[in-house]
Amino acid sequence: MKREGNEEVDQDFAAKLAAHLGFEEEKVNHLFEKKYLAWNWGEHEHLLRFDKEISHIERGTVLYEKDGAFEMVLGFPKIRRAMVLYPTLEKQFSGLKTVAVEEKMNGYNVRVARINGDILAVTRSGYICPYTTERAKVKLNLSFFDDFPELVLYGEMVGPDNPYVPKEIYNIESVEFYIFDIREKNTGNPLSTARRREILEKYGFFQVRSFGEIPLETAPEEIAKIVRELGKIEHEGVVIKDPEMVLPPVKYTSSRSNCSDLRHAFKFYNESGRDYMLSRIVREGFQAVEWEESEADFKKRCMQLGESILAPLRESVRSVKEGQRLYDEVRIRVKTLKTAADFEDYLKRLGVDAIFEPPLPAGDEYLIMVRKVNKSTNDKTQAIWEGELW
Amino acid sequence: MKREGNEEVDQDFAAKLAAHLGFEEEKVNHLFEKKYLAWNWGEHEHLLRFDKEISHIERGTVLYEKDGAFEMVLGFPKIRRAMVLYPTLEKQFSGLKTVAVEEKMNGYNVRVARINGDILAVTRSGYICPYTTERAKVKLNLSFFDDFPELVLYGEMVGPDNPYVPKEIYNIESVEFYIFDIREKNTGNPLSTARRREILEKYGFFQVRSFGEIPLETAPEEIAKIVRELGKIEHEGVVIKDPEMVLPPVKYTSSRSNCSDLRHAFKFYNESGRDYMLSRIVREGFQAVEWEESEADFKKRCMQLGESILAPLRESVRSVKEGQRLYDEVRIRVKTLKTAADFEDYLKRLGVDAIFEPPLPAGDEYLIMVRKVNKSTNDKTQAIWEGELW
Numbered sequence: 001m002k003r004e005g006n007e008e009v010d011q012d013f014a015a016k017l018a019a020h021l022g023f024e025e026e027k028v029n030h031l032f033e034k035k036y037l038a039w040n041w042g043e044h045e046h047l048l049r050f051d052k053e054i055s056h057i058e059r060g061t062v063l064y065e066k067d068g069a070f071e072m073v074l075g076f077p078k079i080r081r082a083m084v085l086y087p088t089l090e091k092q093f094s095g096l097k098t099v100a101v102e103e104k105m106n107g108y109n110v111r112v113a114r115i116n117g118d119i120l121a122v123t124r125s126g127y128i129c130p131y132t133t134e135r136a137k138v139k140l141n142l143s144f145f146d147d148f149p150e151l152v153l154y155g156e157m158v159g160p161d162n163p164y165v166p167k168e169i170y171n172i173e174s175v176e177f178y179i180f181d182i183r184e185k186n187t188g189n190p191l192s193t194a195r196r197r198e199i200l201e202k203y204g205f206f207q208v209r210s211f212g213e214i215p216l217e218t219a220p221e222e223i224a225k226i227v228r229e230l231g232k233i234e235h236e237g238v239v240i241k242d243p244e245m246v247l248p249p250v251k252y253t254s255s256r257s258n259c260s261d262l263r264h265a266f267k268f269y270n271e272s273g274r275d276y277m278l279s280r281i282v283r284e285g286f287q288a289v290e291w292e293e294s295e296a297d298f299k300k301r302c303m304q305l306g307e308s309i310l311a312p313l314r315e316s317v318r319s320v321k322e323g324q325r326l327y328d329e330v331r332i333r334v335k336t337l338k339t340a341a342d343f344e345d346y347l348k349r350l351g352v353d354a355i356f357e358p359p360l361p362a363g364d365e366y367l368i369m370v371r372k373v374n375k376s377t378n379d380k381t382q383a384i385w386e387g388e389l390w
Numbered sequence: 391m392k393r394e395g396n397e398e399v400d401q402d403f404a405a406k407l408a409a410h411l412g413f414e415e416e417k418v419n420h421l422f423e424k425k426y427l428a429w430n431w432g433e434h435e436h437l438l439r440f441d442k443e444i445s446h447i448e449r450g451t452v453l454y455e456k457d458g459a460f461e462m463v464l465g466f467p468k469i470r471r472a473m474v475l476y477p478t479l480e481k482q483f484s485g486l487k488t489v490a491v492e493e494k495m496n497g498y499n500v501r502v503a504r505i506n507g508d509i510l511a512v513t514r515s516g517y518i519c520p521y522t523t524e525r526a527k528v529k530l531n532l533s534f535f536d537d538f539p540e541l542v543l544y545g546e547m548v549g550p551d552n553p554y555v556p557k558e559i560y561n562i563e564s565v566e567f568y569i570f571d572i573r574e575k576n577t578g579n580p581l582s583t584a585r586r587r588e589i590l591e592k593y594g595f596f597q598v599r600s601f602g603e604i605p606l607e608t609a610p611e612e613i614a615k616i617v618r619e620l621g622k623i624e625h626e627g628v629v630i631k632d633p634e635m636v637l638p639p640v641k642y643t644s645s646r647s648n649c650s651d652l653r654h655a656f657k658f659y660n661e662s663g664r665d666y667m668l669s670r671i672v673r674e675g676f677q678a679v680e681w682e683e684s685e686a687d688f689k690k691r692c693m694q695l696g697e698s699i700l701a702p703l704r705e706s707v708r709s710v711k712e713g714q715r716l717y718d719e720v721r722i723r724v725k726t727l728k729t730a731a732d733f734e735d736y737l738k739r740l741g742v743d744a745i746f747e748p749p750l751p752a753g754d755e756y757l758i759m760v761r762k763v764n765k766s767t768n769d770k771t772q773a774i775w776e777g778e779l780w
Contacts, residue, residue, distance in 0.1 A: 285707050306696025310692045
C-alpha cells in the first residue's frame with residue numbers, strides 16, 4: 001500500500017478501508033480526493049493520516065495495516081476552554097462528586113505508540129516527527145510497549161530543546177515527555193486517571209502534576225487559587241477531568257499564560273490565528289469580572305494586556321525596519337546527525353522555512369540551533385516599510 | 391422590471407443587462423443566482439444592487455433603467471490605509487508635487503443622487519435608507535441636482551441623530567451631511583478637489599475640513615502633526631488625495647481613533663470583524679515605531695490600548711452577568727412618523743434587532759430613541775455565564 005502524496009487510490013484498498021470504517025466506498029474516495037485522508041511519506045509512507053475530523057474520528061488520527069487488518073492511533077480529542085469556572089464546572093461535570101485537576105503544561109502535543117514494531121512519535125496533525133521520535137526513544141522506558149502494545153501515550157514534549165514550543169520555566173535541562181493520558185488503540189478509550197497514574201509510576205514516566213481530586217462543589221474556588229499560584233510562576237493552567245474519563249475534560253488558564261500566548265502571537269502577527277488571539281483577549285475580560293477584581297488590579301491587567309500585545313509587535317516592526325529578518329530561534333539535541341538531517345527534511349516537507357546551524361558536540365549528543373523564519377509577518381512588515389498599504 | 395428578492399430573472403432583461411455591462415448573459419444569470427446582483431424592495435424594487443465587487447464595479451453600486459437605458463450610481467471606492475506615512479505617501483503618490491489633505495470624519499457613508507426623479511440616499515451596501523433619505527432632503531440644497539442631474543454626492547452623515555455611528559464630537563446638534571467627493575454617474579469619475587470645493591461652496595453644502603495642499607516631500611511630517619492634533623480632540627484622522635483625483639486616496643488615522651474603534655468593537659466582541667480589530671491593534675505597533683516615541687509614551691500607549699480593549703469587554707461581560715441585554719442606544723429625528731415606521735421596517739428587513747421607543751415631539755419634528763440589540767455577543771456571553779465552553 002505504499003503511495004506518496006494523494007495519487008489515485010487502489011480500489012481494492014479503498015473498498016477494504018470503507019468496510020473497516022463503515023463508510024461508503026465513494027466517501028473514502030472523496031476523502032482521498034479532498035486530501036482529508038493523506039499518506040505520510042518516506043519510511044512512513046504506509047501510514048494514513050486524517051487531516052480533518054471525519055465522523056467522530058479525530059483529526060490527526062493515524063491508520064495503517066497490521067497483519068492484514070487495520071489499526072488506528074486516534075488523534076488528540078480537542079479540550080474545550082472554560083471562560084469562567086462557575087457555573088461551567090457544575091454544568092460540564094454535572095453528576096460527578098469530584099473532579100481530577102492536573103496541570104496543563106506548555107509544550108508540544110505528541111503521541112507515542114508502537115506501530116508495526118517501531119516506536120514512533122506522532123504529532124497532533126498525524127505526522128511522524130523524526131526528532132520527537134528519537135527523543136522519545138532516548139527518554140522513555142520502552143518496556144512499557146512490550147507489556148502494553150495496545151496502548152498509546154498521550155503527552156507533552158516540554159523543555160528548552162523542544163523546537164516547537166521551547167520553554168525554560170519547568171527546570172528541565174533538555175526535553176522530557178510529560179504524559180497526561182493513556183488511551184487504547186482503535187477505540188481511543190482512555191484509562192481512568194488513577195489507573196493511568198499507577199502505570200506511569202510503575203514505568204518511571206514523567207507525568208503532569210496532579211492537584212488531586214477536588215469536590216465539584218468547591219472546585220471553582222479551589223481551582224481559581226491553584227491557577228493564580230501557577231500564574232505567579234508563569235505556568236499555564238489546569239485541565240479538569242472526570243476521574244473515570246467518561247465526560248470530556250475542560251481547560252482553564254491563567255492570565256499570565258494568556259498574555260504569554262499573546263506575546264508570541266503578536267510577535268508574528270501576520271501568521272497567528274485571529275481566533276487564537278481573540279479568545280485569549282476575551283478571556284481576560286471574563287476573568288476580570290469572574291474574580292471581581294479591584295480597580296487597581298484591573299488597571300494592572302489592562303497594562304499587562306496592552307504590553308503583551310504592543311511590546312512584541314513594536315519589536316518585530318522595529319527589527320524589520322532595521323533590516324533584520326524575524327525568526328524563532330530554537331534548539332534541538334540529537335544522538336545522531338542523521339536525525340537532524342531527517343528533521344530538516346521533515347520541516348521542509350511541511351513548508352517550514354528553517355535554517356540549521358552547524359552541530360555543536362554536547363557529551364555524546366549534538367546541539368543544533370535552528371532558526372525558523374516567519375515569512376508572512378516578515379514580508380508584510382517589510383512591504384509596509386516599503387510603502388505598501390494595509 | 392419589478393421583482394422582489396432574487397426570483398428567476400426575465401431573460402430579455404438579463405440579455406439587455408449583459409449587453410450593457412459587457413458580460414456574457416450566463417455571467418449575469420450567475421450573479422443573480424449567487425445574489426451578487428440583487429433587487430431592492432418596496433418602492434425601490436426596481437433598483438439593482440451589486441452586493442459584491444464585480445469586474446471593477448464596486449460593491450454597493452446601484453443600477454436601474456432610465457428612459458429605456460441603464461444608469462448607475464457607483465459604490466464607494468475602498469480607501470486603503472497607510473500604516474506609516476513615510477515612505478508610503480512617497481510611493482503611493484509618486485510623481486505628484488503636492489497632496490490634498492482632508493479630515494476623515496467618523497460617521498456613516500452615504501451617497502445622495504437623483505434617481506429617476508427622486509432624491510435618494512444610498513448606503514455603502516447599495517440600500518436606500520428611508521431615514522437618511524428624509525434627512526438628506528431636509529438638510530441638502532436640492533437645487534444642486536437640478537443643475538447637475540448627472541452628479542452624485544459622496545459624503546458622511548455625521549452627528550448625534552445618526553442611528554449608525556452617533557458622535558457628539560463635532561458640535562453638531564442633529565445630523566449634517568459632510569460631502570467629501572463628487573462623482574459622475576455611470577463612470578464614477580470624480581471631480582478634482584478644487585472643482586468639488588468650488589461647487590460645494592456655491593450650493594452651501596457642508597464639506598470635510600481641508601488642510602490644504604501639502605508638498606509631497608514634507609507631507610509625512612506635516613500630516614503626523616495634523617493627526618496628532620486631531621487625536622487630541624478625538625477626531626479620526628485624514629484622507630490624503632491626489633488633487634486631480636487620478637491616483638487613489640489613502641487614509642491615516644490617529645491612535646485615539648484606533649482606540650475608539652476598539653472600544654466599540656470589544657463591547658460587541660462577538661459581532662465585530664476579527665480583521666477590523668487586528669488592523670487597529672497592529673496600527674498601534676507601527677505608529678509606536680514610526681513616531682520613535684519614548685518609553686514613557688510607549689507605556690501610555692500600552693495602557694490606552696489595554697483599557698480600550700478590556701474596559702468595554704468587562705462592561706459587557708458584567709452587564710450580561712447581571713441580566714441586562716447589550717444594546718447600542720441611538721436616536722433619530724424625523725419630520726414624519728411614516729419615515730420612522732419605514733426605517734423600522736427597513737432595519738427589520740436587514741436583520742437588525744431594534745426597539746423603537748415612543749416618539750417625542752421636538753419642534754416640528756420627532757425624536758425617537760432606538761435600541762439596537764447585539765444578539766450575537768449577548769447570546770455568547772450569556773451562554774458562558776450559563777456554563778457553556780468557548
